[in-house]
Amino acid sequence: MSSGSSPELPKAEKGIIDAIGKLGEKAKLIYAKPNRIKFSVQRDDLVEVARFIRDELHFDHATNVTGTDFPKDGQLEITYHLGSHDGGEELRRIILAISCRIPSNDPKLPTLVNEYPSVLYHERETAEMIGCVFEGHPNLGRLLLPEDWTDIPPMLKAFRLPGRLEGE
Amino acid sequence: MVAQELESQQQQQQPPKKGSASLHSHEGPGLNILVGKAREVIQQAIVDPVTYLANWGRLYSLWPVHLETACCSIEWGAVSGPRFDAERYGILEAFGSLRQCDLVVVHGTVTRKMAPRLRFIYDQMPEPKWVIAMGACSISGGVYFDSYNVLPGVDQVIPVDVYVPGCPPRPEELIDAFILLQDKIRNSNIKKTS
Ligand code: SF4
Numbered sequence: 001m002s003s004g005s006s007p008e009l010p011k012a013e014k015g016i017i018d019a020i021g022k023l024g025e026k027a028k029l030i031y032a033k034p035n036r037i038k039f040s041v042q043r044d045d046l047v048e049v050a051r052f053i054r055d056e057l058h059f060d061h062a063t064n065v066t067g068t069d070f071p072k073d074g075q076l077e078i079t080y081h082l083g084s085h086d087g088g089e090e091l092r093r094i095i096l097a098i099s100c101r102i103p104s105n106d107p108k109l110p111t112l113v114n115e116y117p118s119v120l121y122h123e124r125e126t127a128e129m130i131g132c133v134f135e136g137h138p139n140l141g142r143l144l145l146p147e148d149w150t151d152i153p154p155m156l157k158a159f160r161l162p163g164r165l166e167g168e
Numbered sequence: 169m170v171a172q173e174l175e176s177q178q179q180q181q182q183p184p185k186k187g188s189a190s191l192h193s194h195e196g197p198g199l200n201i202l203v204g205k206a207r208e209v210i211q212q213a214i215v216d217p218v219t220y221l222a223n224w225g226r227l228y229s230l231w232p233v234h235l236e237t238a239c240c241s242i243e244w245g246a247v248s249g250p251r252f253d254a255e256r257y258g259i260l261e262a263f264g265s266l267r268q269c270d271l272v273v274v275h276g277t278v279t280r281k282m283a284p285r286l287r288f289i290y291d292q293m294p295e296p297k298w299v300i301a302m303g304a305c306s307i308s309g310g311v312y313f314d315s316y317n318v319l320p321g322v323d324q325v326i327p328v329d330v331y332v333p334g335c336p337p338r339p340e341e342l343i344d345a346f347i348l349l350q351d352k353i354r355n356s357n358i359k360k361t362s
Pocket residue numbers: 238239240275276277302303304305306310311334335336337
């Protein structure tokens with residue numbers, strides 16, 4: 001799916017890709033389809049790219065934050081899905097995803113709470129479900145898991161239910 | 169002779185008239201049940217009248233806790249509503265204090281996080297108290313049996329009296345469970361608390 005801006009893409013998507021293209025190496029296009037665009041960024045550039053997208057492209061809120069475990073690569077992928085409320089009709093239908101791969105043995109990522117306040121709870125949930133530490137987040141306490149949870153984060157592939165599933 | 173009688177009976181039964189034959193065939197087993205019940209009642213009332221009276225009082229005034237944990241509670245709504253109307257059997261949904269309740273109907277999925285609360289609710293209720301586990305989820309975890317967050321069966325935290333399988337169970341099944349529970353209460357010993 002590593003196509004560039006394919007000819008049938010609508011104008012708004014092309015505009016976004018061109019604008020982010022100005023960042024050069026910092027943001028790499030992963031796919032671009034009508035209504036869906038995904039970029040990957042490095043851990044150190046995340047805040048800068050997020051600020052650029054918010055200020056220049058009018059993507060003013062984050063709809064969710066997800067985490068994926070890639071045990072073969074030894075990496076976690078944290079993805080922010082961004083949307084736009086007041087960017088006009090064209091932007092409103094687009095979901096812009098920016099993803100960041102971080103090593104599993106050092107799962108740290110700078111928080112985007114200051115850029116997108118709505119990620120407050122999403123980051124908290126991602127932190128407890130996949131074990132990623134969002135540095136600078138005001139409160140990464142327990143949110144959904146039971147208070148007495150002592151196992152590894154349940155969305156990691158290495159997680160096994162006690163007594164239910166035998167090894168793979 | 170017997171065969172002739174049978175034939176004549178069949179001939180009488182076949183036309184669905186409001187004749188005496190069809191009424192009679194309906195009355196027979198009904199009367200037997202009535203006599204059996206009456207004997208049971210009289211026996212119990214004579215052997216241990218205190219137990220009988222206490223159980224009689226308990227079994228027609230079951231007050232369930234208002235605790236809706238998952239989607240099974242929709243069927244519970246139907247059961248308490250006017251169409252199925254569990255109140256006919258003496259099950260009245262109480263919205264007061266837990267101290268006035270004596271029945272927990274666990275409505276489906278109980279998460280690991282909810283489990284201590286469920287136990288807490290159960291512990292706050294005065295004896296005697298009964299539990300109905302409603303739906304596949306509360307019996308065994310149901311479709312979430314291998315989830316990290318769902319309790320595989322509420323009988324791990326509280327003792328269950330009646331299990332109602334189904335996803336969700338029909339209101340009739342739940343009413344059946346109430347009647348089973350009432351049977352259990354009727355035949356229970358008051359000195360031994362549940
Ligand atoms: S048994 Fe079915 S209806 Fe009941 S709580 Fe579970 S999933 Fe929902």
